[in-house]
Amino acid sequence: MQSKKLKVLVLGYGAREHALAWKIVQSPQVGRIFVAPGNAGTGEIATNVPISDEDVPGLVAFAQQNQIDLTVVGTNDPLAFGVVDAFQAAGLAIFGPQQAAARLEYSKAFAKRFMQRHNIPTPRFATFHSYDEAVAYLDTLPHGRLVVKVSGLGKMGLGVTVCDTKAQARAALHSYMVHKLLGDAAAQTVIIEERLSGPELSMFALSDGKTAVPLFPVRDHKRIFDGDNGPNTGGMGAFAPVPGLPANFEANVMKNIIQPTIDGMAAEGNPYVGVLFAGLMLTERGVQVLEFNCRFGNPETLVLMALLESDLVEAMLACIHGKLTPAHIQISDGAAAAVMLASPSYPAESFPTGLPITGTRLARALPSVNLFHHGTKLENGRLLTSRGRVLAVIGSGSSLSCALKQAYRGVDHIHFAGAQYRSDIGGGIPQLPRRPILGWYEKRIRVRPVLSEAEATAV
Structure with missing residues (x-):
């Protein structure tokens, strides 16, 4: 007898939620998926729900009425508003930390004091009201x-x-x-923090409240212009694997940062269940935590989902039920890169919207290329821009240079007035030296074949 297929609800509107929905729908356990509120891209693979991801009572009511089996929190605000607590109080399964645990993100002052208490390395700081x-x-x-x-x-x-x-x-x-x-x-409340120098990257891990299992490090590009110039944005691109990391980097981060954070939250009565995202800097003093996020990052998630080979839904359910093991995470031994296209004048507070977008089908038809929508909408059959960041193009391949080539080939097909993007994600389009996969990837399982360097060059 075939088991009942799950109904899944994803909370959010952007490329992160599109990528999560894309991965979730691949699970054989899933029958139907909803995204609230979603975008034009999520509408192609799921049912968009016109409820704000900040409308906690409305989301609980929808989940109850539609017998949702699993809810996945994409954005940060719902966590701060207690969406996990509200769903759990209603007897609904939801992936994400409770409001008290999510203070690691929505209160940087709490996070800094927490790191002090538990000897987690972080830059020196002072807090002011x-x-x-x-x-x-x-x-x-x-x-x-x-x-x-x-x-x-x-x-x-x-x-x-x-x-x-x-x-x-x-x-x-x-x-x-x-x-x-x-x-x-x-x-x-504002924090004044010492400014350190060194490469930055993001480390992701899943947790069931006791056990933490790593995904892998991802490097993103936050500033709007090439060469890391201009103001910060929500992220203009990302890539993995990250070349040149110190030996045993992942094991050291898990031992000195991630697991102590999970243990510390449990010891303080706020067990952390969900994904933990540590923003790190490699400094002369060693690895330092710049910030914690309590959900998947954007655009890092686009790369994470491109390289994750295991069943994301199964891993999330294991977290919820306190049964997470390393076997729940299997990673491709290839590489992936994401390039974000943004509206003209972004990240200024004011930018034009409603600009027609063309070329998405041509980009998506390329081998080892995928698209995730961030700020798009459909009006009268036309795809239009709706936010500052608009679309992300993801390339996959056997090496980072191969993945970058495919991503930028996809970018070349997409057009809207004044579109801007970084041309130097992961080092950009020029020929990059092919780097061996880092040692910690060798224990992961590769399932999906990826485009080779020769195949990418021939396309």
Whole structure:
């Protein structure tokens, strides 16, 4: 007798949720998938639901009425609003940390103090609730090479300012705490943090509250312009595997950062269930945690889903039921790269929307190329832009250079007025040296064949 197929609900609107839905629908356990509110891309593989991902009562009611078996939280705000707690109170299975555990993301002040308590390496910092006190502290410092962060959730990639001078730091404090650029809540608490230097990357792991199992590191590109110039965005591209990492990097991060975080949250009565995303910097002092996120990253998730070979739904259910094991995670031994196309003038607060998009079918027809929509909508049969970041093109291959070639070939087919994108993701289009897969990949299982260097060159 065939078992009942699961109904799955994904919360969110962007490329991350499109990628999650794309991976979830591949599970043999899944029968139907919904995305709230979704976009034009998710509408092609799932049923979009016109409910905001911030409308917690509305989402609970929908899940109850439609007998949803599993809900997956994509975006950050619902976690801060207690969506996991509300679903669990209604007896509904949901993948993500409870509100108290999600403070690791939505309260940077909590996260920094937590890391202090549990000896997790992080840059030195000071926390302020008053603009005058923050400026007075700033005046005591020998230089202005600092990072100013709002403690609460940012938006549109905002909420962190990397400063070279005290004048820049003072301007950032004024913008956040006096001008209230990100709203009243964000203005209440600001962190001044020492500025370290070194390569940045993201490390992802799943947790069932006790056991943490790594996915793999991903490097993303946050600034809008080539050469890591211009203001920060939500992310303009990502790639994996990350070349040149120190020996035993993953094992050391799991031992010194990820598992102590899971153990610390459990010890403090807030067991962490879901995906933990650590933003890391490789410094002269070793690996330092710049921030934690409590959900899959965007655009990193696009690369994660492209390389994840195992059943994501099975792994999520194992987390929920406290039965996660390393066997739940199997990774391709290839490479993947994502390039994000953005609206003109993004990441400014104002940018045009409703611009017609062409070429998506041609891009998707290329071998080892996929598209995930971020800010798109359908009107009268036409695909239009609707947000600052619009579409992500993902290339896969046997090497990073191969994956990048395919991603940029896809980008070449897509057009909308004023489209902008980074041409140097992962090193860009030029011939890159083919690098061996890092040692920790050797224990993972490769299932899907990927495009070889020769095949990519011939396309």
